[in-house]
Amino acid sequence: MRQARRVARGALWVAAVVGVLSSVARPHGVRNPQEALSDYLVVLAPGTDPAEVPTKADALARRFGGVVHERYTSGLLGFATRMSPSAAARLGADPAVAYVTDDGEVSASATVRTPPSWGLDRVDQRGKRLTGAYTYPSAGGAGVSVYVLDSGIRIGHRDFGGRARYGWDFIGGDAKADDCNGHGTHVAGTVGGAQYGVAKRVRLVAVRVLDCKGKGSYAKMVAGIDWIIAHAAGPAVVNMSIDGPPSRALDDAVKRAVAAGITFVVAAGNESRDACDFSPAREPSALTVAATDRGDRRAGFSNYGRCVDLFAPGLAITSDWKSSDKAHQVMSGTSMAAPHVAGAAALLLAAHRTWKPSSVRVALLRAASQGKVTSAGRGSPNLMVCTCR
Template sequence: MQHARKARRLAGLFAGAAVVTSFGLAGTATAQTDEGKILHANGKASIEDRYIVVLEDAAANGPGGVRAAAQDLSDQYSAQVERTYEHALRGFSVTAGESEAKRLATDPSVKYVEQDQRVHAVGTQENPPSYGLDRIDQRDLPLDGSYTYPNEGSGVTAYVLDTGVRTSHNTFEGRASSGYDFVDGDSTANDCNGHGTHVAGTVGGEQYGVAKDVDVVGVRVLDCQGSGSYSGVIDGIDWITQNADGPSVANMSLGGPASSAVDDAVRTSIESGVTYSLAAGNSSADACNSTPARVAEAITVGATNRQDDEASYSNYGSCLDLYAPGSNITSAWIGSDTDTNTISGTSMAAPHVAGAAALILSANPSATPAQVRDTMVGTAGTGKVGNPGPGSPNKLLYVGGDTGEEPPGEPGNTAPSADFTVSCYYGSCSFDASSSGDSDGTVTDYAWDFGDGATGNGQTVTHRYSDGGGFTATLTVTDDAGATGSASTQIRCYAFGGGSTYCFS
C-alpha cells in the first residue's frame, strides 16, 4: 500500500474507531457472563478443551508481561495455562471448558481465542529411486548425473520444525544439534519417526543436502507418529524467533487446517528476519486453505516428479511460490548413522527450497526473507512444470546461478504490483484491487485470503467477518507470465450480541 493512501484511510477511520470504543465500553459490564466466539472451533482436527489465546498489545506489554496476563486471565476464567508465547506470538495456550473459553474471548485484554488443532507431518509414500539434487542445478531435462552448487551454505543456520533430528547421522558431519524438544519438554530433540531427519538431510546433509555446510538445528514439535498440536508448533516458532542469530532459515514440512494463531506466529518470525520454507501439503487441493502453507510472506512449495510434472498428491494454487522435486527423494533416516530412506511428498520438496535459501543467505548474509524469496522465485525456471494445478505459478526451483548477483528474472517480465482498498460496513468488508497492475503484461488472477480461514477470487470481493479479533487480509495477484505479487492489511473486528460484528481496517 502507498503510505499516502494508508494515511488517508487511517485518518478517515478515527471516527469509526471512536464508535467501536463506545460500543466496547458499553459491553464491558457483562464481560463475565457474555460468551464470545472461538476461531476454528469444532473442526475435524480440533483438540477438545484446548485453546490458544492471543493478547492485545496493551495486555501483553503490561506489568509482568505475557506470563502475568496469562495467569491473571486463567484464574479469572477458570482455565489452566499450558504454554506461554512471548516472541513470535504474544499469548498463551490453556485447558478450559468451552463456556469458559467463550467468556475468555470477550475479555478486552484478548485479541482472539482459537481452538487448538492437531497438526501432522505432511504424508509420505515409501520406497522408489531419487533425483532431487540432480534436477535443481539445471534448467531443463534430461538429468546430467551431477549436482553443481554455487556455495555450501556456510554461515547459515537451518531450523527444522519437525519430529526431531538424528544429529549423530554421518551425513551431518557434526553440524547438527538439538534446539528444543516441545513434545518431551527437554533440550534433546531426538527423532523417533524419521521424517525430521529425512527433511534435515535434504536441507543440509553432506550426501543428500542442497546446502552442504549449513548448521542444522532440530526443533521437535511432532511426536513419534508424526503428529502434534498447533499450540506446540507455536512454541517451536516462538523458540526460533527468540534464538535465531545471524542468517537463518526455517523449514516446516507440516500442516493442517487453517489457524490464525500459527499464521500470525510465522509472520512475526519472518518479520524478525527468519526465512521460512513451507510444504504446500499433500491433499491435491488448494494450499490457500491450509496452515501454514497459506502464509504469503513465507515460501510455499509444491512438489514435482522426475518428469517435472506436478506430483499427483501436491497441493496447488495462488498461495504457492514455486515447485521443487518431491517424489522419490532419498535422504538420511533413523535406523543407524548411515541409514537412508526414499520417500515422497511436499515435505521433501520444501527442504530443497530451505537449502536453496541457505545458499542465497550464505552469499548475501544481510538479505531479508522477502529478498530471499524474490531471488529464488526470480531465478526459478518458468514454464517447466507439467500440468500445474489451478492458479499455481509455473516456477521450478533452480540453484545453478550465482546467488551473489541480483536475480535476472524472466527476460522481459516484471512481477505485478498488488494493491487494494478496504471499506467495511459493520461486519461486511468490501475489497477492491483495481489499483493493482502489471507494467508489462496483464493481471490474470486476484486471490484473497481474508485471514479468518476464508478465501476468495476476483478483482472486487465482499467478505463478512462473523468473529471478533484481528485478521490479516492478503491479496496475491498473478500476471500472464505466472509472476506474483502480494499485499496485506490488518482488519480489526469487534463482536457483539446476536452475532453482529463491527470491523475496520
C-alpha cells in the same frame, strides 16, 4: 476451524454448543459441568509487554477456569490453554485479549516409497533431462542456520558431519530433540546433508514439535516458532514440512518470524487441494512449496493454487533416516519438496548475509525455471526452484 471469538460471535457459538446459558451470574472460572474441555490458543491484545505475558497468561487462565500449557513471548504474545468452550468465548471478549482460536492437530506430509532419488540433480539445472551431477556454490550455505521444525533430528548421522545440533524438544520438554519418527531427519538431510543435501555446509538445528507418530498440535508449533525467534543467530531459515487446517495463530506466528528476519519455508500439503485451505501454507510471508515428480509433473498428492510460491522435487526423494547413523530412506510428499527450497535459501544467505526474507524470496522467484511444470493446478505459479548460477 473457527478463528477469533469476540463478544457477539462467541455468545452465539456458546449457545449452539452448550444450550441457553442461565441468567444467573457466575464467576468467570465456574464452568458448566456438562461441557467437555477443549484446547485453545490465546493471543493477547496489541501493545502487551512481552515480559508481562507469563503473569497475564496465568491470571487470565485462573479467572476463566483454564490451565496454561505454553506461554509465547516472541512468535506470538499469548498462551495455550485448556478450558470449557463457554469460558473460551468469555475470554475472547476480555479487553486484554486480541482473539482466541481452537488448537488443532497437524501432521508431517510424507509417505514412504522405494525408487532412487533424483531431486538434487534436478534443482541445479533448467531442463528436466538429468545430468547425473549436482553443482553448488563452494560456500554450501556455511554460516547459515536452518531450523528444522519437525520430529527432531538424528544429529549423530554421519551425513551431517557434526553440523547438526539439538535446539529444543517441545514434545518431551527438554533439550534433546532426538527423532523417533524419521521425518525430521529426512527433511534435514535434504536441506543440508553432505550426501543428500542442497546446502552441504549449513548448520542444522532440531526443534521437535511432532511426536513419534508424526503428530503435533498448533500449540507446539507456535511454541517452536516462539523459541526460534528468541534463539535465532545470524542468517536463519526455518523449514516447516507440516500442514493442517487453517489457524490464525499459527499464521501469525510465522508472520512474526519473518518480520524478525527469518526466512520461512513451508510445505504446501498433500491433500491434492488448494493450498490456501491450509496453515501455514496460506500465510503470504512464508515461501510455500508444492511437489513435482521426476517428469516435472505436479505430484498427484500435492496441493496447488495461488498460495503456492514454488515447485520442487517431492516424489521418491532419498535422504537420511533415524534408524542408524548410516541409514537412508526414500519418501514422497511436499515435506520433501520444501527442504529443497530451504536449502536454496541457505545458499543465497551464505552469499548475502544481510538479506531480509523479502530479498531471499525475490531472488528465489527470479532464479526459478518458468513454465516447466505440467498440470501445475489452477492458480499455481509455474515456477520450479533452481539453484542455477
